[in-house]
Amino acid sequence: MSNRSRRCSAVGSGGGFTLVELAITLVVLGVIGALALPSFLDSIRKSRRSDAYAAVAAVQQAQERWRSNHAEYATSLADLGLGDASVSGYYTIEIGSSAAPGDTLASAYVVTARGRSGTSQAADPQCRHLSMRLRGGNLEYAGCGSCGDFSYGVAHACWPR
Template identity: 30%
Template structure:
């Protein structure tokens, strides 16, 4: 009579192969998710920088309060909730996106990203 089914060894080998594949794929997935959330933070920074420049054209100084830029809150939290953005202003401005929650641990090199009125962006590796 022919045996139908899998032996315990065959199942263990399949589980080991799946474990190896998962251990290789998971870090790449986390990095991909972090870069996606960072893109939303960068988009928010660019929005604040553009609003600051428009405010400067209208008032000859940069806004010291984000609500003066037409944003609902100070600091402004981006759509996905992984970054809050604050900006200081007057004669010049610095807009800083600070990672919140899980994003701070997923993307430790980019927990604080900033742009200035001169267009200086730091840290550079976070803008790529």
């Protein structure tokens, strides 16, 4: 019986990791994590932009309903019966008149979604601020990470088509 017990203890003591192998594994996992995390966070930000798109679309629909009963577009979200936050709360929503010369509330308005402080969208380097402008029946889009003024166009990288 002593041979059997000796054989079992010899088999059990050979397994396991050395401290060097464990350290190498942790370093490799750390490097992989450091490379993958920014890409993962960017994907999350892109997917959460849909919250802004939905909020802007809701304002656009409400503005058209308002305009069908009034001579011009509304100047406040309260008039439209909407709050100042997107559904999931990642963006604050604002409306205003168009800043272009000659535009009036009868034919133009601007909707802007801004990444809410304390959310991942506030750190979006490319599309923290999203804006849509209606001028004379045409929609124009803009977006930026940290701009004061928008450059509107019929297409924009921050807005899916």
